[in-house]
Amino acid sequence: MGSETRWARHLTVIVSLLAGAAVWEIAAYFTTRAFWAPLSETVGSLAESARSGVLMRQAMSSFQLYLTGLGLAILAGAPFGLLLARVRVLRVALENYIMMLYATPMVALIPFILSMMGFGFAPKVLVVFLFAVFPILYNTIEGARSIRPELVEVAHAFRSSEWQLWRDVMIPYTLPFAMTGIRQAIARGLVGMVAAEFFLSPSGLGQMIMMGSQNFDTAGLLAAILLIVVLGVCLMDLGRYLERRFAPWRGYE
Amino acid sequence: MSTNQVMLEQPAAGFAPGAKRLLASPPVLKVAAGIVLLCAWEGVVRVFAPAYVAKPTGIARVFFSVVSNEQFLAAAGATLWAVIQGLVIAIMLGMAVGLAMGRVTVVERGLRYYVNSLFATPMIAILPLVTLWFGYNADARLAVIVFAAFFSIAVNTCDGARSVPLEYLEVARSFRARPLSTLLDIVLPSSLPYLIAGMRLAAGRALVASVVAEFFISIPGLGYYILFNSRTFKHNEAFVAVIALVIVGVSFEAVLNWVTRRYLPWARRD
Amino acid sequence: MVSGAGRRFGALEVFREISLEVGEREVLVIIGPSGCGKTTLLRCIDGLIPLTAGEIRVEGDRVVTPREGVTMVFQHFGLFPWKTVYQNVAYGLKLAGCSSSEIAEKVPKYINLVGLSGFEDYYPYQVSGGMQQRCGLARALSVEPRVLLMDEPFGAVDAQTREILQFELLRIWDMRPTTMVFVTHAIDEAVLMGDRVMVLKGRPSSVHEIIDVDLPRPRDRATLSMPRFAALRERVWSTLMDDARRAEFEVKR
Amino acid sequence: MVSGAGRRFGALEVFREISLEVGEREVLVIIGPSGCGKTTLLRCIDGLIPLTAGEIRVEGDRVVTPREGVTMVFQHFGLFPWKTVYQNVAYGLKLAGCSSSEIAEKVPKYINLVGLSGFEDYYPYQVSGGMQQRCGLARALSVEPRVLLMDEPFGAVDAQTREILQFELLRIWDMRPTTMVFVTHAIDEAVLMGDRVMVLKGRPSSVHEIIDVDLPRPRDRATLSMPRFAALRERVWSTLMDDARRAEFEVKR
Amino acid sequence: PATAAAQQKLTLGIPGIPPVFAGTIGYVAEKEGFFKKRGVDVTVRAFETGAAASRAVASGEVAVSLSPTPLIVNQISNTDVKLVGIWGMEHPDWLIGATDPNADCASLKGGAVGVDSLGGARSIALRTMLLGCKMKIEEVQQVPLSSNVGAAMVAGQLKFGVLHIDDIPVIQAETKKPLKTIITQKSIRPVDHYLLLVAHQDQLAKNRDAYVRIVAALIDAERFMRNPANHEKVAKYAEPTGRSGEIAVQALKAFVDMEFWPKDKDGLGAKNLEMVGNIQKKVGNIKADKPAPYERIVDPSVWRDAKAMVDKK
């Protein structure tokens, strides 16, 4: 019975994936090529750009941007978040502003960044950074706010010193929250990357999309979008994995 | 009681504890931090940046003329209205799809990969396609907003519907509840907190989507207002629109919090 | 009533060959170490899940689905957090198809019976665990069942409240005796409440012993001081002891 | 040891004018209805929070901060979810500044004492509540305190496990008697564990009565069957009853 | 003449936010009421780029747009989009300007040059003009700034930019420094083509009358702009482009003198368009075997009918 249900489960998924592919392919025959390109052509275009090395170059350029921005966001966000977690005065003073920035659609700042910093690599990194850093800060602070006072009390009861408290309680407790923030940052950073590549100087996958759309090269456009979808899914999974990985003890939730 | 209260309960040593407490009281701290941040911004811009760059005094100077400007109001109204429309559509569609996915296994398996992967996709990427399908008009903006918001609602509602605690379903079964009554009495309320979480996410995404759409499609709205004014080097004016966006974003958050407190008092996050 | 009952979850056989009979207005207490399948057995009797062997009859009919006239009080209270105390109590009546006038009449009556008057508009999270369980009790009693299934109803409340609730339940039962199957961990409680105590043991568990409790009814606090009580208590304990020890060391999940 | 103690949280005065003395190797049990300030009093004795009136002396010194030689076992276990059983037990020793060889020697000893051998590498969420509390107990015992403060150590475990743990604690105490302040809700437990039972009552609460428990030591299961036990139990209950009832109806938060 | 076309709301897309000065003709036709006079209801709308505007035409959203000729030629040659040019501006006024008075071709190397968008009109022009410097496009860094190249240069963000003639006075006025013209498009290639008024083939077939009236209104507008007496007024209409007052009047003179807006012709010179096609093929923007034929790119008949309509009156 077990294997049968597993088979049935796979079957529905396979059928749905095949149906999706078929719809994609067939839809192209009911519209002009400018509106929609069949899956086969999209894959062809993808293969072509992979062969010519364009794909690799553009993807690397995007990745470089993304990783730099995200990395800086993590390097800046996590320690600062932890600091805010512990230093109550700082946290109380800043938490509302951080929540505000967390809720701000950062794309709106792109025109300013463009006209202030121009078009190089740095402003694009800044965009990714801005997209990514606030989820980390926000979640770390949330973690700090929700820290269980019992545990701090235990530490005090055992005559813990300040830095022992950090090592044994604060950091382990806040880490999973920071990880949740990093998962969100991974997703948001990707949006930031595409936005930066669209609205600052075109480069990478964003440029591929722009060029595809400008030249009515819908197959190329879809290929680039497909790539971003795959990237998004992989990064999302990576984020979830990280979140679980750093909190094996969270099983009780 | 938070961590640090535990420590603050330690006998307060030192002089003038009253003054110290006043200085450390949250509102004072918050306002002080705000002032420091604004001064830092003003200072940095004055020293390092060209004259046109937005700074607090500049923004304050133009603020009232901008917010009473008809064009600005129209732009803000257009964006807000589009976001609200988009959210309403996304919430209705997303709830329907999410509930179906959460409660009907076949639907879940059929749609899982699509919904999850589109949830993970930055919706900006499909902007060029959307403009082709819907044209360079408000419909396209609405479509982008719906696209951006729909998936987070669907994913969250689905999670909510799937994680209805078994014990509640068991109680309902034990009292011989019919499926419809189970859906209305139990599945729906119990997935509401998830739905709210989805809406919180969706509201943020919808705002980003509308701004990006306006950048791209060049239709009146706050995004376009920002783009146009910053391109003509009127950064202060443009920044007022950013402030408007922040207010919109924060008020969504506030409304959701209020709704949660008022109507879902039982769904507190611990 | 239950004959040759067995239930397995996949490879795990929870219990086997359980037969028992509960007379009208009798209180049968089931006691056993954690994880021995008490809750599972009760769920089978209520018709929530099917047996994998044997059969259950209530009032002569085979149980396949929850039947009218049988109600369960849950270990986890099973209150809906989004309903007030009043609405929770009304839930059972509403599903039983009572008219709203009937509901408006019965709900306050049962709320009063369990001593919750004045708390009608509170949400479960606003009242203490003991009050939550009273509310669950009122919900179950309000439909005036012929058979009450109680799954560790006082397992999650503090010791003093538990004592209070035990005697209150005895009082309610004396006023309106119903057939009752009462599951518990606590030996005091088993001896205090039951006409007979059934000890489940083993892996898969089965009926180890059925102990007749020959304490006079109505029972009250004085019952606790009877030497017979202490003797029965000790008897149940010694029956249980070895198993409970072993179960305690078994890793959860 | 404690004299004229009082404590208020803002406008709420939790208790007042509590004086008590605990002799060496004596077990003083504090019992009282929920919310009467038992935990608060214990936290004051441990030096985690200051009194607002009166003073506390341990071994002649005034308590202002947690002192060496006094350890607390928490109602909520207070285990760090990110540490394994072993690491949790080692925590107290580590903070006490023990060398790692000392830790490596003592931790297994105490883990064995509480019957947790074999579970060293489990995370708290992987073991049952009873085992979690044993772990908390091992952590407290491992630093070999002269005074043990126990805050409802068995409040969150199921009834059978509780019985087992009670007698295990009695066994451990007989092996190595320490001064102990034991807080509980349960009357059985109070009478079983204590040399004296102090009943807190009222709002703000104060010492209502101190009952001498003249049951012989070592105590074991046979103690439960003694008529004297039932009588003491009844005595404590009647002292408590009214208050407990009232407290039960008080809305939480 | 109230025809069916009058009921329909039509849109003319022009490139740039804020729009390029070439789009002034659209504003004149709209605000001076030429569209209304010809019986069509047309609004002018600015798009981020000419490419976006042409996409809007392709999607049926917008009736006509002014879009860069090279781009349209590429699109038509490479894909099956049903765009067709019905009117055009033959004379590109592109130049590479520098804020540094000592700049020359050599100093361009590796520098950042402002364009509208990658593959956009300025970018294509840059590629062409770099031929005159014996450089390849890869040797400079393109910075896409829509129509804000001038503004970015004013702000000191950029040293070099691909500019319109009318950008020069603006930049000079703002920076109070002379602007160095490194090279102009005209000096490299006298025969070229700048903008096409493009329509969707199907829409054009369905609603030809309306398109004729649009072009007729544009012809009216051109005549209006040619008259120096109207320059003040035109300068006011040009306000959305960011050029106003004296600067606009100056620019207007220059543009009229070079017959920027075609004077009594359709602006669809076959030689010019073929030239564009060949260049695009040569630089690799056209992937097809050869550029689309002249007949596929344009439809001069609309202008002929429009001219007849204007002359009839």
Ligand SMILES: Nc1ncnc2c1ncn2[C@@H]1O[C@H](COP(=O)(O)OP(=O)(O)OP(=O)(O)O)[C@@H](O)[C@H]1O
């Ligand atoms: N739905 C299920 N699927 C698989 N195993 C289950 C399921 N429900 C219960 N079990 C297993 O059946 C066994 C008996 O569970 P049950 O809840 O009946 O025990 P219990 O006697 O009520 O324990 P407790 O006293 O802790 O409430 C346990 O080992 C449990 O893991």
Ligand SMILES: Nc1ncnc2c1ncn2[C@@H]1O[C@H](COP(=O)(O)OP(=O)(O)OP(=O)(O)O)[C@@H](O)[C@H]1O
């Ligand atoms: N940090 C605090 N701030 C304000 N009030 C507090 C604080 N800690 C406890 N209280 C209040 O003091 C009273 C006594 O609390 P305490 O936890 O000591 O009771 P308890 O006797 O241990 O109850 P239980 O038996 O439920 O554990 C309660 O009313 C509680 O709300």
Ligand SMILES: [Mg+2]
């Ligand atoms: Mg159970």
Ligand SMILES: [Mg+2]
């Ligand atoms: Mg307590």
